[in-house]
Structure formats: C-alpha cells, structure tokens
Amino acid sequence: MGLSLKFKTNVLSAIVILGILSLRVAECSSNAEKLVYQAINCRKHTAFLTDFGAVGDGKTLNTKVFNSAIRNLSRYASDGGAQLIVPPGKWLTGSFNLTSHFTLFLEKGAVILGTQDESQWPPLAVLPSYGRGRDAPGGRLSALIFGTNLTDVIITGNNGTINGQGAIWWDKFRAGKLTLTRPYMIEIMYSNQIQISNLTLLDSPSWFVHPIYSSDILITGLTILASIYSANTDGVDPDSCSNVRIEDCYIVSGDDCIAVKSGWDQYGIKVGMPTQHLFIRRLTCISPFSAAIALGSEMSGGIEDVRAEDITAIDTESAIRIKTAVGRGGYVKNIFARKLTLKNMKYVFRTAGNYNQHPDSNFDPKAIPQITGINYREVVATNVTYAGRLFGIKGDPFTAICMSEVNISMNQKENELPWNCTDITGVTSDVTPKPCASLPEKKGVTCLFPYDKQPIEDVQTKTCSYAH
Incomplete structure (x- = not known):
C-alpha cells in the first residue's frame, strides 16, 4: 500500500528541517559572518524562525510556527542544544512553549507581538501556591512565552523587542470582564538554569517576567516599559525561587518594578517554597x-536573604516596601539594602501589616507573618513627602529594623511629621530627619550587608555565536 500524502509531507518536512540545521552547523564552522552574544550556555545547532515558514508582517499569526519550530528543535537537547533566531520583522503570535537546552534569540529589529486574540492563549490550572487566579477565581491564561520543567533555557537578543500589546487586557480587567487571569509575558515554572537578558519588553497584559518554583536564574540588561497607569504590570516577580540575580535593568511600570513573592495565604503556606538568595543590583x-x-504581599512561603544595592528610583511611590497581613504566615527576614539614590519619592521606607487581600475566606487568622532583620544603609533621597510610614501588626511587631547613613531631604512643611510608626522596633544611626521613637538613635551602628558569596554570584556567561 502506498504512503499517504500526509506521511510523505511530514517526512519531507523533517528532512528539510534536518537539512537546514545541518547547514547552520556547517556555516558556524566556516568563514560566514558571525553574531556574538553572551549566554550561560552556547548551542551547537541554529535555525531561523523563517526556516519554518514564519511571516513577519505584524498581521500573519505565527503561533503554530513558533510551537512547531521549538518542538522540532527540542530533538537536539542531547546533542549540544539549539538556538532559534528571530530576525528583524514583526512576528505576531499567541502563547508558545519553550524547551530545555534551548535559546530564543531576538535580533535587533525583531519584534514578537502578542496577539489580542484570546483563543491563542490556552488556559492553565491555577498555581498551587495561590489557590486561585489573581484576577479572577478561575484558572489563568498561559504566558506569551511559557516553559515548565525545563533545564538550561535562555531568552536573549541584540535588544530585540517583545510587545505584549497589553492595553486591551488592562481595559478588560478594569471593566471586570475577565473570567481567567490575564497572561504574563514570560513565565518559567519548575525549572533551573534560566537566563533572560538584553531585551526590550513592552506592555505586558499583566506581570512581565515571572519565574516561579525555579532556581539558578540570571535576569540582566532588560528594559521594561509600560504606562504608569497600566494595571498590574510588575516588572520582575521572582516567586518561590532560589538563587536569582537581577542586574542592570531599567523599568517603568504601573506597579512594582520588582515584586518578590512566595505564595498566598494557606496555599503558599502549604507549598512552603521560599524565595531566597536574591541579588538585585543596578536597578x-x-x-x-x-x-x-x-516584598509581598504574597509571601506565605517566606522571603529570606534578599540583597539589593545600587538602586535608583525616580518619581516612584516608595523604595523598598514590605506588604503582608494577618493570615499570610511565612516570614520576611534578612533583607539588606544599600546605596539607594531616590528622587521625587512619596515614601522612602514603607511597611504595611494590613495588606488584607486574601484568595478566599479560608485563610488562618492565626497565621501571623514574621518580619525581622530589615537593614537599610547608605540612602540619599531628595524631594520626599514622607520619610517613613512603618506599620507592623498589633501584637506582632516588625523587629530588628536597622537604618544607617540615611539623608532624606523633605518637600513638606516643617510642622508635618516625616515619620509615622506603629508596632515596629529597631535602631538607627546617622539618619536625617530624626526617626520615630521606636527607632532610637544608636551612634556608631552600621547596618548589616553580607559579603559572603552565593553560587549564583559566580555564574559566568560564555561568548556564543551563530552564522548571520
């Protein structure tokens, strides 16, 4: 019996793809012009999105092409891995899934456009540590770029762009028209060895970059831009993650630039995965x-060992804010920040023990969060409305707060109190204006900032290339 046309076509397609990849490997060893970039791992095999029939006119939908290309390239995971190059053009797509030992590379002039066709965003189950969708009680929609149970995955480029075209989603959210949580731009789950770097990210439907239940993560050189009036466009949300470096990022957002999380109330307590060993530099x-x-408000799995330095905030509501509530449980402890340059701020220091958003009414009112060991030093702030609004929880004070070498220039009238503090304890040294009574002066104190090395700090990138 003769082979079916469909079978022949599939075989032919596989042969063509294998031929393309063989050619790319050969090109890499020839004298062809090479594009060089830095990555945690290089790839043996290279293919271009156009090899799979993609059309970069900004109108043709390429969801199936992205998924097919990555699925085909996954066969090279055990043979040096593969990189998919997105060339200049506007590549309209819905959600697509990544694979292990894989690099998605966006060339200069390449724009991945998130489609506004909701059918191109498949639904997912709720996150175990959240128990419901963030926007609506039901499930959630898959991220534009999604991956789960991966090892060694890289999303990088020569400052290519990913545009989530999120405005339509913000309007739906505000109008109460959503039954599922909006998609994130990039979400990687249950994975390790992740790099996201050297890209411009625009207008995500919701959070931009959301690594969750993952470890060994390098996020560098991102420019993240959304309207300051957009809804929930957090820049980077490390969530129940360990060993994370976030460096050299520029973020304009309608929400927190970086939001550190670890699950919501009883669901986060049950999963019990903290975010820890997080390094934020030159933000x-x-x-x-x-x-x-x-830090929070969803922090029920715990947040520990966060080190932030060389932070610049301009026209921003607050510098570092701790958000929690009765029912959260968990902890925020051993937080260290230094070298903060702040301009045109409403608050410099802010904590809130009354951030009472809950997934449902089944949270445990006896689940009291522990907030302790919060260290700030070397802070210069100008044109500030309130130096500090530091509110703990009655019967559960936030403890061991330390501030040293802090100079805040106020913009308010002298008879208005720059500080307001309840249910907190700690010490200060060389802080102007004079803090509240619960943060007494103790001369000579220098707040802690640890210098021990964590493994993520020693991760080095390699010089990788492909024939252009």
Missing part, C-alpha cells in the same frame, strides 16, 4: 504608584 525604576522593590 533603575520609575513607578509613581508603587515600589521599586516590593
């Missing part, structure tokens, strides 16, 4: 209604 943030760095 510039503009967010008039939110924080440069937020």
Whole structure:
C-alpha cells in the first residue's frame, strides 16, 4: 500500500528541517559572518524562525510556527542544544512553549507581538501556591512565552523587542470582564538554569517576567516599559525561587518594578517554597504608584536573604516596601539594602501589616507573618513627602529594623511629621530627619550587608555565536 500524502509531507518536512540545521552547523564552522552574544550556555545547532515558514508582517499569526519550530528543535537537547533566531520583522503570535537546552534569540529589529486574540492563549490550572487566579477565581491564561520543567533555557537578543500589546487586557480587567487571569509575558515554572537578558519588553497584559518554583536564574540588561497607569504590570516577580540575580535593568511600570513573592495565604503556606538568595543590583525604576522593590504581599512561603544595592528610583511611590497581613504566615527576614539614590519619592521606607487581600475566606487568622532583620544603609533621597510610614501588626511587631547613613531631604512643611510608626522596633544611626521613637538613635551602628558569596554570584556567561 502506498504512503499517504500526509506521511510523505511530514517526512519531507523533517528532512528539510534536518537539512537546514545541518547547514547552520556547517556555516558556524566556516568563514560566514558571525553574531556574538553572551549566554550561560552556547548551542551547537541554529535555525531561523523563517526556516519554518514564519511571516513577519505584524498581521500573519505565527503561533503554530513558533510551537512547531521549538518542538522540532527540542530533538537536539542531547546533542549540544539549539538556538532559534528571530530576525528583524514583526512576528505576531499567541502563547508558545519553550524547551530545555534551548535559546530564543531576538535580533535587533525583531519584534514578537502578542496577539489580542484570546483563543491563542490556552488556559492553565491555577498555581498551587495561590489557590486561585489573581484576577479572577478561575484558572489563568498561559504566558506569551511559557516553559515548565525545563533545564538550561535562555531568552536573549541584540535588544530585540517583545510587545505584549497589553492595553486591551488592562481595559478588560478594569471593566471586570475577565473570567481567567490575564497572561504574563514570560513565565518559567519548575525549572533551573534560566537566563533572560538584553531585551526590550513592552506592555505586558499583566506581570512581565515571572519565574516561579525555579532556581539558578540570571535576569540582566532588560528594559521594561509600560504606562504608569497600566494595571498590574510588575516588572520582575521572582516567586518561590532560589538563587536569582537581577542586574542592570531599567523599568517603568504601573506597579512594582520588582515584586518578590512566595505564595498566598494557606496555599503558599502549604507549598512552603521560599524565595531566597536574591541579588538585585543596578536597578533603575520609575513607578509613581508603587515600589521599586516590593516584598509581598504574597509571601506565605517566606522571603529570606534578599540583597539589593545600587538602586535608583525616580518619581516612584516608595523604595523598598514590605506588604503582608494577618493570615499570610511565612516570614520576611534578612533583607539588606544599600546605596539607594531616590528622587521625587512619596515614601522612602514603607511597611504595611494590613495588606488584607486574601484568595478566599479560608485563610488562618492565626497565621501571623514574621518580619525581622530589615537593614537599610547608605540612602540619599531628595524631594520626599514622607520619610517613613512603618506599620507592623498589633501584637506582632516588625523587629530588628536597622537604618544607617540615611539623608532624606523633605518637600513638606516643617510642622508635618516625616515619620509615622506603629508596632515596629529597631535602631538607627546617622539618619536625617530624626526617626520615630521606636527607632532610637544608636551612634556608631552600621547596618548589616553580607559579603559572603552565593553560587549564583559566580555564574559566568560564555561568548556564543551563530552564522548571520
């Protein structure tokens, strides 16, 4: 019996793809012009999105092409891995899934456009540590770029762009028209060895970059831009993750520039995966209604060992904000920040023990969060409305707060109190204006900032290339 046309076509397609990849490997060893970039791992095999029939006119839908290309390239995971090059053009697509030992590379002039056709965003189950969708009780929609149970996955480029075209989603959210949670731009779950770097990210439907239940993560050189009036466009949300470096990022957002999380109330307590060993360096943030760095409010699995330095916040509501509530459980402890340059701020220091958003009514009112060991030093802030609004929880004070070498220039009238503190304890040294009584002066104190090395700090990138 003769072979079916469909079978012949599939075989032919496989042969063509194998031929393309063989050619790319050969090109890499020839004298062809090479494009060089830095990555945690290089790839043996290279293919271009156009090899699979993609059309970059900004109108043709390429969802099936992205998924097919990555699925075909996954066969090279055990043979040096593969990289998919997105060339200049506007590549309209819905959600697509990544694979292990894989690099998605966006060339200069390449734009991945998130489609506004909701049918191109498949639904997913709710996250175990959240128990419901963030926007609506039901499930959630898959991220534009999604991956789960992966090892060694890289999303990088020569400052290519990913545009989520999120405005339509923000309008649906505000109008209460959503039954599922909006898609994130990039979400990687249950994975390790992740790199996201050297890209411009625009207008995500919701959070931009969301690694969750993952480890060994390098996020560098991102420019993240959304309207300051957009809804929930957090820049980077490390969530129940360990060993994370976020460096050299510029973020303009309608929400927190970086939001550190670990699950929501009883669901986060049950999963019990903290975010820990997080390094944030050389961040510039503009967010008039939110924080440069937020810890919480979903922190029920715990947040520990966060080190932030060389942080610049301009026209931002607060610098580092801790958000929690009765029912959260968990902890935020051993937080260290230094070298903060702040301009045109509403608040410098802010904590809230009354952030009472809950997934449902089944949270445990006896689940009291522990907030302790919060260290700030070397802070210069100008044109500030309130130096500090530090509110703990009655009967559960936030303890061991330390501030040293802090100079805040106020913009308010002298008879208005720059500080307001309840249910907190700690010490200060060389802080202007004089803090509240619960943060007494103790001369000579220098707040802690650890210098021990964690494994993620020693991760080095390699010089990788492909024939262009």
